[in-house]
Amino acid sequence: MKVTVVGAGAVGASCAEYIAIKDFASEVVLVDIKEGFAEGKAMDLMQTATLLGFDTKITGVTNDYSKTAGSDVAVITSGIPRKPGMSREELIGINAGIVKTVATSLIKHSPNVIIIVVSNPMDTMAYLAHKATGLPKNRIIGMGGALDSARFLYRLSEALGCPASDVAGMVIGGHSDTGMIPLTRLAVRNGVPVSEFLSTEKLAEVSEETKVGGATLTRLLGTSAWYAPGAAVSSMVQAILCDQKKMFPCSVMLDGEYGLKDICIGAPAIIGKNGVEKIVEIKLDAAEKALLAESADGVRKTNDLLEEATA
Secondary structure: EEEEHHHHHHHHHHHHHHHHHHOOOOOEEEEOOOOHHHHHHHHHHHHHHHHOOOOOOEEEEEEEEHHOOOOOOOEEEOOOOOOOOOOHHHHHHHHHHHHHHHHHHHHHHHOOOEEOOOOOHHHHHHHHHHHHHOOOOHHHHEHHHHHHHHHHHHHHHHHHHOHHHHOOOEEOOOOOOOOOEEEEEOEEEOOHHHHOOOOOHHHHHHHHHHHHHHHHHHHHOOOOHHHEEEEEEEHHHHEEEEEEOOEEEEOOOOOOOHOOOOOOOEEEEEEEEEEEEOOOOOOOOHHHHHHHHHHHHHHHHHHHHHHHHOO
């Protein structure tokens, strides 16, 4: 099984590293526009193979999509990352052109590929990939919800003072500081609602910390995070290549689900060999429905900016 990762920066390199370490893919191809950069990252990663015990072949190429031919899954991380004080939406003008070019180049050489979009603003970039390629909606997935949910579970386990493996829960809605909806009502610790352990006020605090999780790291690091995004992507790629039928909250094209159409936004989905195999409609209460509608309005406004940027 072959995976292409476009963008050999911190996020792309982390994706390649985690995919290789898990040893479920035969080959990972790193692509970058900077001469020699992807080749150097690939060589560095391959020099860990005997130390970490993986057999996945990692190769790097400079802007040569012919080397990506026959990819089963492709990950688009390319584009400029966030800097402190920037919103994800501010990246739209530059990243839209990059994502459109990358997506069409991938399809040219791998017509059956499933695409995972990481570039920000992610919901809008996933929407752009749909429009630019015309692929069936099951074959383009935005990563955001998987990452947002991991950050939610981290904050929950921190508040509970328990191992992260004890907690389960998800974040739906747009991948933005204002659009995320951590579903605290449905979160559990080993099957027990977290509301049995944490106050309403503490759960609200966890929710807010989750929403600004990316901005918090950008402020601390001076750029976007990369370890957790890379791990989120590798889990999604593994679910596809190994046909795991795992449920991830991720940005998917909705066609009536949750009362929304023609929009990519975070919702739980079953991920397997065909990409998005089923969008799961969970029962939301009135407050959650209102928040999802508000989040969708925000995503649509960013999509409108996309039309202006690409007009």
